[in-house]
Amino acid sequence: MNLKKVASLGALSLAVVGVIACSSEGNKQGSQANSQSCGAINLIGQGSSAIAPLLQTYASKYKEVTADVVNYQATGSGAGIRAVSQRMVDFGASDAPLTPEELKKNNLLQFPIAAFGTVLVYNLPNVEHLKLSTAAVCGIYSGKIKYWDNPTIEAANPGVKLPHLPILLVVRADKSGTTYTFTSYLVKACGDQLPFKEPSKKPNWGLPNVIAQKGNAGVAAEVQKKAGTLGYVEYTYAVKGDLKTAELQNRDGYFVKPSLESFQEALKYAAWSPANGFYATLTYQPGKNTWPIVGATWALLPAEKKEKNASVMEFFNWGYTFGDNIAKKLYYAPLPEKVKEEVRQMWVNYLGW
Numbered sequence: 001m002n003l004k005k006v007a008s009l010g011a012l013s014l015a016v017v018g019v020i021a022c023s024s025e026g027n028k029q030g031s032q033a034n035s036q037s038c039g040a041i042n043l044i045g046q047g048s049s050a051i052a053p054l055l056q057t058y059a060s061k062y063k064e065v066t067a068d069v070v071n072y073q074a075t076g077s078g079a080g081i082r083a084v085s086q087r088m089v090d091f092g093a094s095d096a097p098l099t100p101e102e103l104k105k106n107n108l109l110q111f112p113i114a115a116f117g118t119v120l121v122y123n124l125p126n127v128e129h130l131k132l133s134t135a136a137v138c139g140i141y142s143g144k145i146k147y148w149d150n151p152t153i154e155a156a157n158p159g160v161k162l163p164h165l166p167i168l169l170v171v172r173a174d175k176s177g178t179t180y181t182f183t184s185y186l187v188k189a190c191g192d193q194l195p196f197k198e199p200s201k202k203p204n205w206g207l208p209n210v211i212a213q214k215g216n217a218g219v220a221a222e223v224q225k226k227a228g229t230l231g232y233v234e235y236t237y238a239v240k241g242d243l244k245t246a247e248l249q250n251r252d253g254y255f256v257k258p259s260l261e262s263f264q265e266a267l268k269y270a271a272w273s274p275a276n277g278f279y280a281t282l283t284y285q286p287g288k289n290t291w292p293i294v295g296a297t298w299a300l301l302p303a304e305k306k307e308k309n310a311s312v313m314e315f316f317n318w319g320y321t322f323g324d325n326i327a328k329k330l331y332y333a334p335l336p337e338k339v340k341e342e343v344r345q346m347w348v349n350y351l352g353w
Contacts, residue, residue, distance in 0.1 A: 040067040041311045047080015047093035049216045050116055050178045050234035051297035054332050055093065058319045061326065070315055074215060078175020078201050084108065084300045091312050092300040095177020096201055097279045109301040109309070109350065110277035111343045113316065115333040117235040117263040118181050118293040121223050121243040124148060124163060131156040131247045131255050138190035140167055140230065143207045148228065156255070163228075166209060170222045170231030173212035175201040181283060181295030182232045188284040189251075189292070232293075235263070235331045250292040251284050258291055264333045266294035272339045274346045294333075306351060313347045320344075 045055070052074035059070035075083070077094035084092030085106045093113065103110055120137075122130060132140075133156045139145035145152060149162040172179045184199035195206030213222045216233045220241040223231040235258055238245050247255045256262050269285040272278050282294040299316060301309050319327075320343075324334040335343075 040069060043068070043070045043090045043308075043312055043315060044072075045070065045080075045091040045093060045299075045312075046073040046075045046083050046089050047300075048077045048095045048177045048297045049074035050095050050118075050181075050295070051093055051113060051332075052216075053236045053240075053330050054114060054323075054327055055319075057326055057330065058315070058323055061322075062315055062318055066318075068311070068315070074217075076172075076174040076215065077177030077180065081300065084302060087302055090301075090305075090308055093297050094300060095295050095297050096180035096199075097296075097298045098277065098300065099279065100276050103277050107303045109303050110279075110298050111316075111346065112272065112278050112280070112335055112339065113297045113299055113319070114327050114335060115263060115267055115282060115294055115296040117258050117291050117331070117333075118178055118185075118232055118295060119235050119238050119258045120246045120248065121220065121231050121233055121238050121241075122246055123223050123225075123227050123229045123244070124165070125227055127160060127162065128244065129157075129160070129247075130244070131249075133249045133255075134189050137186070137248070138193050140169070141186055141205075141207075142190065142193040142195070143209075144193075146209070156249075165228040168209055168211055168226065168229045169205070169207065170211045170213060170219050170229050171205060172202070172219060173214045176215075177201060177295070177297065178216060178232065178234055179203070182293060184281065184295075185283040185293040239331060248292055250288075250290050251286050252288055252290075254288050256289060256291055260328055260331050260333060262289055262291035263294050263331070265290040267333055267336060270296075272342065274342055278339070278343070310351055313351075317344065317347075 055072040059072055063069055077096055080092035081094050083089045098110055136153045139152055147164055147166055149164045180199050180201045183203055186194055187199055196203040213219050216237045219231045220233050220237045223229045224241055245258050247257050250256050265287045266282045266285045270280040270282055272280050282296055284292050301312055320340045327334045
């Protein structure tokens with residue numbers, strides 16, 4: 001999309017004006033631009049590993065229709081925040097949103113990309129279905145429950161033969177937005193039972209039975225190879241790794257399976273606002289069918305780089321407009337249309353078009 005043209009038309013939807021890359025002419029295939037005749041743009045981003053499968057797929061498709069190259073690397077949310085704050089990349093991506101004060105301090109813009117579910121994956125031989133109550137999760141992460149055949153776990157799994165194996169917790173070694181999302185859920189669900197009191201990208205777990213691995217992929221690989229493990233990953237990594245996922249008890253007491261539909265339920269309760277950088281909390285929301293550990297990823301841009309930011313915004317707007325089906329196939333929840341329109345309006349206001 002050419003944001004300037006959109007503003008001049010008084011419209012904020014690619015569905016109306018199409019994708020216009022380097023010129024004002026689109027081709028006949030959904031008005032997507034053919035920019036082979038003009039200079040390709042190269043964009044570099046890094047950060048959240050949770051959103052990486054989606055952004056890397058977007059980048060591949062985007063190159064096909066615009067010739068522009070978007071190189072996104074999954075380095076973790078903390079590294080993404082650091083890189084964009086130091087102006088090492090064109091954009092960062094974080095699953096832990098920055099506060100208005102943090103945005104001002106680092107002179108950054110922030111807007112959401114999509115939402116995702118964080119799931120608990122486990123490796124227990126001969127246990128194909130597992131339910132974890134809130135009491136069980138809190139007992140495990142407080143250190144009170146140490147073995148898989150603990151009565152609190154057994155209570156939610158009648159008829160399931162749970163082994164007498166120690167529970168090995170696989171966590172992130174890096175500063176992680178997925179960890180931030182997971183600890184946000186734990187703090188709300190478990191309160192003062194935990195060794196930490198606030199959500200964190202890298203908390204002090206305070207437990208002896210912890211194995212740390214880098215990235216969602218590292219956690220998934222560790223769970224895949226070692227019996228007795230329990231880890232947390234973005235849902236796409238669980239599906240790609242063919243890992244077993246636990247059903248969880250949600251805020252209203254219902255056991256829910258992870259799914260795109262249960263992730264989307266949490267979006268109904270998010271309070272998005274451009275006034276605070278679209279800061280929102282999605283974990284432990286109400287609803288019978290709501291998955292309790294839902295997060296989102298936010299893009300972070302250097303506020304002073306308007307010309308390059310216009311290109312970054314074109315990429316994300318392409319994702320907003322043409323990427324919903326891609327996102328759903330990868331189990332990401334697209335943003336509500338109302339939120340997308342508010343983000344587009346923020347872009348236009350920022351660019352002065």
